Amino acid sequence: MARKLAPLPYVLFGLIVSVLVGSRSLVQQGERTGIVGRLESTSAEVAHRLEVLLEEHLALVSSFAEEFSADSTLEEGVFRTRSARYQAQTKGVQALNLVALDGTIRWVEPEIGNRGALGFDLSKHPIAGPAFRAARDGSKVELTPPLPLLQRGWGIAAYRRIQSSGQTVGLANCVFRLDDLLARCVDEFAEPGLGYRLRFGEETLAALGDPTLGTHGSFAHEVPVRMQEYELTLRMTASPVGSAQNSWVDEAMLALGILLAGFLVWMVQVARYRHQDSEIAGERYRVLLENAPDAVLTIDGDSGRLLDANRRAFELFDYSRVDFLALDPALISPERQPDGQDSIEAFREHLAATLEGETPVFEWTILTSQGHQRLTEVHLVAMPSDGRRIVRTSIMDISQRRELEDKLRRTHVHEAVGQLAGGVAHDFNNMLTAILGACELLSDRCREDAESVELASSAIEACQRASELTRRLLTFNHTVTQENRALDVNAVISGLLPMLSRVLSEQIELKTQLDASLPILGSASQIELVLLNLVVNARDAMPLGGTILISSKDVGSDTVSFSVKDEGEGIPRGILDKVFEPFFTTKQADAGSGIGLATVRQIVDQVSGTIQVESRVSVGTEFIVSIPAIVDEPARALTPVKHTSVS
Numbered sequence: 001m002a003r004k005l006a007p008l009p010y011v012l013f014g015l016i017v018s019v020l021v022g023s024r025s026l027v028q029q030g031e032r033t034g035i036v037g038r039l040e041s042t043s044a045e046v047a048h049r050l051e052v053l054l055e056e057h058l059a060l061v062s063s064f065a066e067e068f069s070a071d072s073t074l075e076e077g078v079f080r081t082r083s084a085r086y087q088a089q090t091k092g093v094q095a096l097n098l099v100a101l102d103g104t105i106r107w108v109e110p111e112i113g114n115r116g117a118l119g120f121d122l123s124k125h126p127i128a129g130p131a132f133r134a135a136r137d138g139s140k141v142e143l144t145p146p147l148p149l150l151q152r153g154w155g156i157a158a159y160r161r162i163q164s165s166g167q168t169v170g171l172a173n174c175v176f177r178l179d180d181l182l183a184r185c186v187d188e189f190a191e192p193g194l195g196y197r198l199r200f201g202e203e204t205l206a207a208l209g210d211p212t213l214g215t216h217g218s219f220a221h222e223v224p225v226r227m228q229e230y231e232l233t234l235r236m237t238a239s240p241v242g243s244a245q246n247s248w249v250d251e252a253m254l255a256l257g258i259l260l261a262g263f264l265v266w267m268v269q270v271a272r273y274r275h276q277d278s279e280i281a282g283e284r285y286r287v288l289l290e291n292a293p294d295a296v297l298t299i300d301g302d303s304g305r306l307l308d309a310n311r312r313a314f315e316l317f318d319y320s321r322v323d324f325l326a327l328d329p330a331l332i333s334p335e336r337q338p339d340g341q342d343s344i345e346a347f348r349e350h351l352a353a354t355l356e357g358e359t360p361v362f363e364w365t366i367l368t369s370q371g372h373q374r375l376t377e378v379h380l381v382a383m384p385s386d387g388r389r390i391v392r393t394s395i396m397d398i399s400q401r402r403e404l405e406d407k408l409r410r411t412h413v414h415e416a417v418g419q420l421a422g423g424v425a426h427d428f429n430n431m432l433t434a435i436l437g438a439c440e441l442l443s444d445r446c447r448e449d450a451e452s453v454e455l456a457s458s459a460i461e462a463c464q465r466a467s468e469l470t471r472r473l474l475t476f477n478h479t480v481t482q483e484n485r486a487l488d489v490n491a492v493i494s495g496l497l498p499m500l501s502r503v504l505s506e507q508i509e510l511k512t513q514l515d516a517s518l519p520i521l522g523s524a525s526q527i528e529l530v531l532l533n534l535v536v537n538a539r540d541a542m543p544l545g546g547t548i549l550i551s552s553k554d555v556g557s558d559t560v561s562f563s564v565k566d567e568g569e570g571i572p573r574g575i576l577d578k579v580f581e582p583f584f585t586t587k588q589a590d591a592g593s594g595i596g597l598a599t600v601r602q603i604v605d606q607v608s609g610t611i612q613v614e615s616r617v618s619v620g621t622e623f624i625v626s627i628p629a630i631v632d633e634p635a636r637a638l639t640p641v642k643h644t645s646v647s
Contacts, residue, residue, distance in 0.1 A: 032219070035238050039221040042189050043236040046196065047223045049185040050234070053092070054227055057176055058141045058158055060086055064096070065160035065172040074098075074162065074169055076107055083109035092180035094155055097173040098162075103132055105173070116150050122173070128157055135159030135171055143228045146178065146200045154178045154205040156227065179206035193239040198225070200232050209237075294396045301355045301382070301389035304329055304348065316376075316397060318369040334367050340573060354380040354391050366395070375399040436463040484521050484607070486630055489552050489562055490514040492527050500535050507545025510535075516552035516560045518629035522607045530603050533596040534564035534623050541568025541621060558631050563624040570617035579613060600625075 064086050068074055083096040087109070095114040098107040103123025108114045122132045127147040135142035136159075144157045155177045162170045182198050186208055195209030219239075225232040295313035299306060306325055314324055317332055333343040350360045364378045379394040439459045446452035493514060504510060531550070538548045546567035555561050571579060582598040600623075604611045609627035 035219050036221070039219055039236050039238055042194075043221050043223045043234055046182075046185050046189065046236070047225045047234045050181060050198075050225050050232075051227070053181055053185060054156075054176075057090065057092070057174065058143065060090060061158045061160050061172055061174045062141050064174070065162045068172070069163045074164065079107055080109045091184055092176050094149060094151060094175040094177045094180075097175070099132065099159070099171040099173045101136065101168065101170065103129075106170070113151055120150070131157065132159050132171065132173075135161055136168060143230070145230045146203070146205050146232070149175065149177070154203075179208075182206040182208055195237040197235040197237075198232055199235065200230070205232070294394045295376075297393040297395065298383070299329070299351070299391045299393055301351055301391045304351065307390065313395070316368075316374070316395065317366065323369075332366055334365055334373060337365055338577075350378075350380055351391060354382050355389055357382070363398070364395075375402050432463050432467055436460060436467075439463065484523055486519045487522050487524055487527065488519060489516045489527070489560055489627075492524050493531065493550055493552065493562065496528050496531055500532070503532075503536060504539055504548070505545065508539060508542060509547045511547060511549045513549065513551040516554055516562065518554050518557075518560050518631075520560050520607070520627045521630055522627065526603045526606070530600045530625065531562075531564070533600050537596065537623075538564055538566035538568060538621070541566050541570075546620075554629070555626060558629050559626050560629050561624055561626040563622055565620065565622040567620040570619055571613070571615040571621055572617060576613060576615060580611075 064082065067082065068079075079098055087093045087096060095117065096109050097105050097117065099122060100106050103121050105117050105120045105122065108117050111118075122128045125132075125147075128144050131142040131144040139161070141158055141160045144159075146154050146156055149155045155175050158174045158176070160172045161168045162172055178198055182196060183206075186196050196207065197204055198206040220235060220237045222233050222235045225234050290311050292310055292312060295316045296310045297306060297313055298308045306327065306329055309321075309324060314321055317324060319327065329347075330344055333347070335343060337343055337346060347364075350362065353360050360378075360380045362378055364376050365373050366376055367373055375398055377396045377398050379396075381392050383390040383392050439456050443453055443456035443460065446456065493512065497510070497512070501510060535548060535550070542548075549565045550562065551565070552560065552562040580597050580601040582595055601611060604625055604627070607627050609625060611626075612624045613621065614624070615621040
């Protein structure tokens with residue numbers, strides 16, 4: 001319901017008073033703001049000029065000393081000529097001196113006004129002494145802190161040693177007057193109402209401008225001036241703003257207020273209607289945002305901080321609203337993405353591209369509050385904002401979709417490879433039968449030739465291995481069918497242990513930890529084939545020996561899992577997702593066919609199970625198989641097999 005406006009006369013009165021008082025305050029505030037801004041910018045510029053000017057002077061001293069070191073000429077006449085030439089190049093130099101190695105000043109240029117410095121022992125001076133000794137023993141220009149000059153006033157002195165034939169023969173000493181340096185730097189900023197003070201601690205070294213400034217009501221700003229390891233303070237002051245206004249300004253503002261009163265009343269009403277429309281539009285947007293199927297976040301493009309999020313975002317990441325918005329964005333992604341990229345650096349690159357006008361769409365793995373990882377699709381777009389760079393982030397959970405796509409892809413691959421493998425296996429088996437028969441006949445006919453018998457036996461053995469490979473290919477192609485029944489996983493594992501121990505070397509110790517109690521539906525031979533393949537893989541990963549652990553356990557009340565864990569070489573991250581692909585192998589050509597793990601994956605899929613692999617290079621690998629338990633049948637007593645060690 002629309003609110004009523006106040007009566008027009010009251011609005012006009014309040015408006016006129018507000019305009020008069022507010023205008024005056026705004027004018028004064030504007031003047032204050034202008035003065036403060038000018039103080040800050042001008043003082044910073046003057047401080048910068050002082051630092052640059054000092055660096056130029058130090059370069060002059062260094063150049064002056066190097067010129068003598070270069071030609072090994074250190075005569076008084078040459079010194080004075082060069083000194084006069086260098087001083088003509090700049091301002092603010094009180095004197096340019098030659099100092100003996102014992103610290104006494106030998107020559108002074110110009111002598112007029114500086115004769116009192118002749119013979120002065122700098123080595124004993126409490127302020128100049130340390131810089132003199134450092135320059136004499138070092139190789140760079142040394143600067144003193146501000147010191148009182150013999151000629152009155154304050155200055156600083158610079159020292160640079162002069163060498164001849166590799167030996168130090170004296171020091172060039174340049175004395176600068178701080179009031180001259182300050183005057184040169186503020187020359188174009190000097191005007192009535194401004195004052196400058198250069199201080200070192202509480203001591204005023206130089207002052208320019210109105211001496212009355214700095215009292216109550218004036219404006220002031222201080223900036224540091226760095227001179228090597230010393231820091232001076234430049235304080236700039238300005239006169240306070242007067243409060244009197246011309247009467248014609250007041251009258252003009254009064255008339256303006258009366259004219260604006262009616263106009264502003266009308267504008268306020270229009271603004272109210274627009275505001276109501278804006279609130280309705282904003283509420284509609286909020287409803288759409290809160291009920292969007294995707295998680296929507298707004299992020300500060302400069303700092304990367306979370307600004308807002310919708311309800312779906314809190315559900316996806318499993319946080320409350322307060323906790324989520326206070327969260328460090330680095331905690332909602334794992335340290336690295338599946339492709340190995342650093343999550344923080346990769347997301348910053350996407351943000352930068354968005355702020356440059358792009359609309360990136362990419363896959364991203366997130367991390368929930370429970371530590372679970374989910375695959376998502378992220379859309380970024382820059383949002384219009386007044387001064388802030390805001391990025392709208394839309395996140396769609398595609399983990400289930402990707403899982404279905406992967407499963408469908410694996411199914412197609414398995415079907416295609418299975419058909420190919422089945423056809424090849426049948427034809428190959430027929431050829432093997434002929435070859436095997438010929439080899440056996442040849443072996444019978446050559447019984448008296450030991451070498452021929454040995455060659456025939458080798459051929460027969462190779463045919464038998466090829467026949468075993470054919471059987472595995474037929475199994476991969478579903479050619480061999482198996483009848484599923486209720487199985488005790490612990491019993492299957494225990495029954496297979498004698499066979500497993502025979503395929504392992506003496507350097508490998510086989511251990512079990514069997515704690516599963518629920519039955520599963522499957523084929524014992526198929527489960528044995530899964531275990532055999534996993535154990536053989538674990539054996540091949542430990543050529544120097546180690547421990548293989550087979551364990552089983554109940555996962556909740558509806559799943560049984562068993563795993564095979566080794567201490568082998570591990571699987572690199574880059575190929576971890578390829579290990580279940582048919583014919584993919586990292587073994588040598590004569591050491592593996594590449595269908596063992598593909599067969600394992602297919603068998604697990606047939607019993608509606610899942611298989612995971614966790615691996616760390618040089619630490620080991622663990623394959624974890626999870627199969628649904630039989631929960632519809634009455635529970636049956638299973639005898640758990642306790643920890644057993646077989647070697």
